Amino acid sequence: MTMMTQLEAIxxxxxxEMRRDSSVFIIGEDVGxxxxxxxxxxxxxxxxxxxxxxxxxxxELTIVGAGVGAAMLGLRPVVxxxxxxxxxxxxxPIVNQAAKLRYMTxxxxxxxxxxxMLSGGGLSVSAQHSQSIEAWFAHIPGxxxxxxxxxxxxxxxxxxxxxxxxxxxxxxxxxxxxxxDEVPDDDYTVPIGKADIKRVGKDISLITYSGxxxxxxxxxxxxxxxxxxxxxxxxxxxxxxxxATIMESVRRTGKAIVLHEAPLSVGIGAEVSALIxxxxxxxxxxxxxxxxxxxxxxxxxxxxxxxxxxxxxxxVTAARKLRNGM
Amino acid sequence: MGKKxxxxxxxxxxxxxxxxxxxxxxxxxxxxxxGLMRGFSHQSVGQEGVxxxxxxxxxxxxxxxxxxxxxxxxxxxxxxxxxxxxxLLGRATGCCGGKGxxxxxxxxxxxxxxxxxxxxxxxxxxxxxxxAVKKQGLDSVVACFFGDGAANEGSFHESLNLAxxxxxxxxxxxxxxxxxxxxxxxxxxxxxxxxxxAKGYGMPGIIGDGNDIEEVHKLTAEAIARAKSxxxxxxxxxxxxxxxxxxxxxxxAYRTREEVEEWKKLCPIHRLRDKLLTRGITxxxxxxxxxxxxxxxxxxxxxxxxxxxxxxxxxxxxVYA
Numbered sequence: 001m002t003m004m005t006q007l008e009a010i011x012x013x014x015x016x017e018m019r020r021d022s023s024v025f026i027i028g029e030d031v032g033x034x035x036x037x038x039x040x041x042x043x044x045x046x047x048x049x050x051x052x053x054x055x056x057x058x059x060e061l062t063i064v065g066a067g068v069g070a071a072m073l074g075l076r077p078v079v080x081x082x083x084x085x086x087x088x089x090x091x092x093p094i095v096n097q098a099a100k101l102r103y104m105t106x107x108x109x110x111x112x113x114x115x116x117m118l119s120g121g122g123l124s125v126s127a128q129h130s131q132s133i134e135a136w137f138a139h140i141p142g143x144x145x146x147x148x149x150x151x152x153x154x155x156x157x158x159x160x161x162x163x164x165x166x167x168x169x170x171x172x173x174x175x176x177x178x179x180x181d182e183v184p185d186d187d188y189t190v191p192i193g194k195a196d197i198k199r200v201g202k203d204i205s206l207i208t209y210s211g212x213x214x215x216x217x218x219x220x221x222x223x224x225x226x227x228x229x230x231x232x233x234x235x236x237x238x239x240x241x242x243x244a245t246i247m248e249s250v251r252r253t254g255k256a257i258v259l260h261e262a263p264l265s266v267g268i269g270a271e272v273s274a275l276i277x278x279x280x281x282x283x284x285x286x287x288x289x290x291x292x293x294x295x296x297x298x299x300x301x302x303x304x305x306x307x308x309x310x311x312x313x314x315x316v317t318a319a320r321k322l323r324n325g326m
Numbered sequence: 327m328g329k330k331x332x333x334x335x336x337x338x339x340x341x342x343x344x345x346x347x348x349x350x351x352x353x354x355x356x357x358x359x360x361g362l363m364r365g366f367s368h369q370s371v372g373q374e375g376v377x378x379x380x381x382x383x384x385x386x387x388x389x390x391x392x393x394x395x396x397x398x399x400x401x402x403x404x405x406x407x408x409x410x411x412x413x414l415l416g417r418a419t420g421c422c423g424g425k426g427x428x429x430x431x432x433x434x435x436x437x438x439x440x441x442x443x444x445x446x447x448x449x450x451x452x453x454x455x456x457x458a459v460k461k462q463g464l465d466s467v468v469a470c471f472f473g474d475g476a477a478n479e480g481s482f483h484e485s486l487n488l489a490x491x492x493x494x495x496x497x498x499x500x501x502x503x504x505x506x507x508x509x510x511x512x513x514x515x516x517x518x519x520x521x522x523x524a525k526g527y528g529m530p531g532i533i534g535d536g537n538d539i540e541e542v543h544k545l546t547a548e549a550i551a552r553a554k555s556x557x558x559x560x561x562x563x564x565x566x567x568x569x570x571x572x573x574x575x576x577x578x579a580y581r582t583r584e585e586v587e588e589w590k591k592l593c594p595i596h597r598l599r600d601k602l603l604t605r606g607i608t609x610x611x612x613x614x615x616x617x618x619x620x621x622x623x624x625x626x627x628x629x630x631x632x633x634x635x636x637x638x639x640x641x642x643x644x645v646y647a
Contacts, residue, residue, distance in 0.1 A: 025461070051461070057491065062484035065450020066457055069391075072439055073458035096444050097451065104430040105440065106423030107644040144647040166646045240647050
């Protein structure tokens with residue numbers, strides 16, 4: 001095992017897959033000499049060069065569309081879109097092409113492509129570089145959507161995503177890049193579609209993913225000192241959702257909080273809440289609580305930005321209320 | 327690599343192919359009336375010279391991407407008439423098992439990377455396929471069919487640029503049929519010739535008569551030779567005309583009957599027929615080819631009609647998340 005940051009772990013997973021399979025290549029803006037906006041792909045470019053780490057013009061639509069075409073001919077492109085906000089320029093090749101080609105052609109075509117993109121706020125990069133629009137993709141039949149929150153999951157999931165014969169949206173959170181945990185030195189994968197219980201607890205199920213996991217764990221730690229044991233479930237995959245793990249936990253605890261950074265309305269939390277209503281209603285002691293981002297674009301000023309992203313305090317307060325039956 | 331010009335004998339099967347496409351597409355309105363076909367369908371009647379002329383210069387190893395008006399492209403690239411017709415009728419034996427329909431016919435084993443319901447969407451896919459061709463060192467080119475309407479999509483400009491900077495083996499084939507749905511090219515484009523846009527992307531922009539199959543073939547073969555020798559993509563603009571409306575429901579208020587009739591005089595099929603007769607192909611041979619084409623389409627229709635519909639459970643296959 002090696003202690004590494006999530007950024008290093010994802011890089012490590014990408015490099016290992018590129019060594020293992022010559023059909024894997026990275027394509028995106030400023031991924032080569034520049035090294036990627038946070039430096040993730042730089043060392044990969046040094047090892048593999050321009051042919052496997054391809055710098056493109058600023059043409060998101062055609063970068064993703066070219067990924068579709070290359071994947072149809074048997075390559076395994078890993079497309080990098082930098083900030084997730086930019087994916088709005090490339091929705092057609094994702095939603096109308098990659099997600100649907102296998103189905104529309106009666107199974108004749110497969111599109112083994114990974115699209116990496118950065119989500120989340122907290123860096124004062126304001127409204128067009130801070131969004132978490134994962135729910136858009138999780139709504140589309142034919143897409144897989146993953147959002148790892150640890151280094152271990154980052155490496156294991158990027159490997160699974162690359163090996164998958166279908167298109168996988170791979171969401172990385174800016175603030176998680178510097179977080180570290182133990183990563184195995186040998187080859188391993190984390191299955192797509194499987195949630196992970198990051199902390200076991202008997203009182204309340206806290207269901208979250210991506211950038212909110214560290215806050216969930218911090219809240220669980222604080223609440224533990226006052227005798228409230230949170231079970232923290234990291235969804236890891238947002239489509240297909242691992243409803244079995246959610247249901248098993250909620251049936252045990254009888255209480256659930258769903259937490260995410262994306263705005264509340266029509267978010268992943270709404271889907272998870274509905275699943276719990278359908279699958280564990282009789283086990284619930286109280287209505288499901290949702291904690292999510294506020295319904296405003298991300299402001300620049302850090303004091304303002306802090307107003308819209310869920311805090312540890314909010315989680316702690318909500319858990320206390322739920323525990324006390326309020 | 328396709329020869330630059332075809333012998334008279336080589337033109338005969340192309341005559342047949344154009345007839346097959348036209349005969350098939352002329353069945354669409356009746357089939358919709360009879361309730362055998364559903365949904366939207368876009369006919370390419372009048373444009374067969376481009377589809378068959380381009381594909382006659384391609385080899386089995388080459389690829390195409392097509393658009394919403396794609397029946398001609400896919401048949402010209404070798405899609406089986408029976409399976410195409412079965413797909414139009416939504417049958418289990420269709421190219422896509424009845425799940426794609428008129429706008430989504432695809433068969434990668436024949437190099438057909440798909441018709442497409444989204445205007446301009448095939449262009450980035452063609453660029454990616456050409457990237458895969460180059461990376462894998464294949465002896466192939468990708469021909470990307472689109473219309474004058476798609477030349478105003480962002481994907482057109484991004485794709486030409488990327489294909490040019492990477493010198494990819496792509497042929498951008500613009501079928502300028504003068505209308506994007508109801509939008510006349512002369513109102514929607516500030517230029518008469520889309521081909522001049524090639525200059526902005528550092529590639530040759532070539533204009534040809536899309537209703538002259540020999541010219542289409544020759545210009546395509548030259549562009550293929552350029553692409554295969556590593557000199558990169560070309561933009562080929564073929565002037566042509568769609569005889570029918572945008573789709574089967576179109577009152578065609580945006581053009582005159584006279585204009586349509588003028589273009590019908592330039593029918594690519596009749597022009598080739600006249601050439602063949604002038605060059606010594608007998609009337610008998612022509613008639614024989616015509617009856618073969620009719621019989622092939624008739625057989626395809628019978629095949630489609632007698633094919634089973636997909637089982638309801640098929641709705642849930644081929645989707646993975």
